[in-house]
Amino acid sequence: MRLTPDTTELLARARGDLRMGLPVVLSVSSGAVLAAAAETLSGERLAQMRALGAGTVLAITARRAETLKARAYDGDLARIVPPSDADLRWFLSVADPADDLNAPMKGPLQTVREGSAALHRLALGLVKSARLLPAAVITQINDGAAFAAENGLTRIESTEAEGYLTANSPLHEIISARLPMEVSEAGRLHVFRPEDGGEEHYAIEIGRPDRGQPVLTRLHSACFTGDLMGSLKCDCGPQLRAALAQMGQEGAGVLLYLNQEGRGIGLANKMRAYSLQDQGFDTVQANHRLGFEDDERDFRLGSDILKKMGFCAVQLLTNNPAKIDIMERNGIKVTARVPLKVGETAHNRGYLATKAAKSGHML
Template sequence: MVSPSPFLPDRAERLARAVSDLRLGLAVAIGGGDTTWLAISAERADPGRLDAMTETGAAHLAVTARRAETLKISVYDGDMARLSLPRAVDRAWLGGVIDPANDLAQPMKGPFLALRGGDAAPSRAALLLLRKAELLPAAIVAPVESVPEGVLRISLSDMAAVSQTTLAHVVSARLPIAAEVNSALQIFRPDGLGDEHYAVVVGKPDRSAPVLTRLHSACFTGDVLGSLKCDCGPQLNAALRQMAQAGGGVLLYLNQEGRGIGLANKMRAYSLQDQGFDTVEANHRLGFDDDERNFGLGGQILRQMRIGRIKLMTNNPRKLAAFDAEGIEVVERVPLWVGEGDFNRDYLRVKHERSGHLE
């Protein structure tokens, strides 16, 4: 007989499963306190599951403090709020509460009853997992007597593994690119939650000197489509060209689209920007922070590549701090201001004025 225990998922694997279940619209059971709770994405909840979650009258809707602020809901749980839900939730009402697309058209959505006291930790865990699933951070949460068969169970103590992803090198292959034919692409894969990330080695960087490095965040609209709303495409190309001219460099490409909120949410942010909100306000109205990226992954990749000293091409002081925290010495910052135009002037101004980007 084969022993079952090696086949059981560990904490990191359970969390990765929980994120993909929530993304599908499935419920996840969260235990670890006195009560076990079922949580489901408010965005993905189908009518049958929504009714089942709310039929006892004990369900609540968890939203982030950012979203609560826009909805003018009292925040008693620090970074989040829990709203009591009626037995039969009106889906249009729910849509209005969680999705800010119609905030301006439908400004009054209350009255809301915000819960105080009790255990907010399971709801907080659900919100964090939904962010990792790149869904709107709004969860329907209800206590359960018993967990329905087939529903994944996680424990609050599993949540510690959310930020403990370790990346492993998978493969490296030669990749001639327009900037430098002598280049290579390396792939790094997480052991639990998260996406694969890449390192482009341009030319032959001299490892005895600080390596010219760029930490780039995925931007489908800018990198691939040539969107004029941001500066990502020109930054990507300028970085690769400068590395080629310098004889070599490393471009770390982190799959953290939309500053970590995912492409669908970034497009929600863009539609809010069309209503007049700036980049930061749009993120807040959706329930996200200004920037949800984890730059520490870049340092982890460089350590695996045995690169310890770099010249970093960036205007973002948070990136400098992140490499420092990972033990990578940034000996010089190389400013990277390119691609300014009519469509991204406000975006660049907001980076400078609100996000602390350097000259």
């Protein structure tokens, strides 16, 4: 019996290390790098990484590079060469757009165009999955296995990890229990846990839906500000309550509550996007300036949960065509789209218009 961690477990450990400001070692047959999240890295550890003398770069996504007018020779990312006297503040100013308007001239930025960026891509994928700013400090090292062992660091083999970050982790139902609610006393809450150590997701079952018939379904992404605090900047809270109310009225339905806050970038980054919106950027522009795509959510989670619960067809409460497409492509037939147009306010009118114009929402 082996007690050593497998690749899934090592990736979960690496995410935890990066959130704590600890570097990880990433390896391929041709070499290795030491990688750290720019957001959590301390000045002392940055100095130690640069003292290794093998050349340090800051890897950022092509979205962030576009904002900074830096050339992304690697397509989806750019490897920025820091000035010799760059301190932690320089790295953070390139990684974080918070002061872009106050200090717009961060360059000219020199970017690397030679050599493989495979390990830099893996580092950015790990940092994003840890819900941190998508920027990684990378230093070349010689013997990855020896360096990790000497320093007690987590080491990830790139060839073994390939595909793990983009695959949807298998989900397992942990428990379900009766949950009487205002909209229906016949409620039941199911808790699903992914194998990769990520956040749990929930299914709220109203009544006793017939598994052989299309079930009224809502894929709802967690929104702390809207669902709990009654934020007027989005329509999430009203959509949640309207979907549950409709299921209660019809006597049956399934609401999938997916823990993908801020379109999958996490609450801290969502608040960063809100701050950028206060500077005049729309919701999509704010995400891009942070280095994220328009929407980083994985709706395959929803289809996986439905299949686990025995459903194969839905009437989908949504305004988002991407959800319909994902359901269909992952084996869940969408027999009807049920519009969910609620919650427009003076505070979110521009946000909703952007969702319609740039993300194709049917509003």
